[in-house]
Amino acid sequence: MVWLKRAWALLLLLAVFCAGSPAWAFEGIDYTLTNQNEADFSSRDLADTSFAGASGRHANFSGSDLHGAIFTQASFPEADFSDANLTNVLMDKVDFSGADFSNALLAGAIASGSSFIGATVTNADFSDALIDRLDQRSLCREASGSNPITGVDTRSSLGC
Secondary structure (H helix, E strand, O other): OHHHHHHHHHHHHHHHHHHOOHHHOOOOOEOOOOEOOOOEOOOOEOOOOEOOOOEOOOOEOOOOEOOOOEOOOOEOOOOEOOOOEOOOOEOOOOEOOOOEOOOOEOOOOEEOOOEOOOOEOOOOEOOOOEEOHHHHHHHHHHOOOEOOOOOOEHHHHHOO
16 A cells, blocks of 8 residues: 555656656657648648658648758658748758748758758748758759848858
């Protein structure tokens, strides 16, 4: 009987500790390893959401807040990220070929090992983003305009 009281006390203490510790809580939605092909996520609050390992061909994220999201090792070819907030997003090793990033904020994004072949980046802001040199050169060939929110020149933010 004493062990049962101790077990309950320990569980109560653990519940109180975990509830007061936001570092242990997952704040976003978890779409890890799911099929999101053709999905419509437009104009949604998806901050801190995980799309790790997901597939999302032709997915629509236009106008969505995705800051702090995780897209690592995913595939989002021809997806629409226009007008989206992708600041501080982890997007390493992702297929973004043919994706639309028009007017998107990608400041502080980590996109090493990702593919942006054929992506549209008109008016996008890549300030302090980490992208591979090959992608940077490829994006610089077509980059133009200034981001409507930050006013940052797309070519400058890419280091063209």
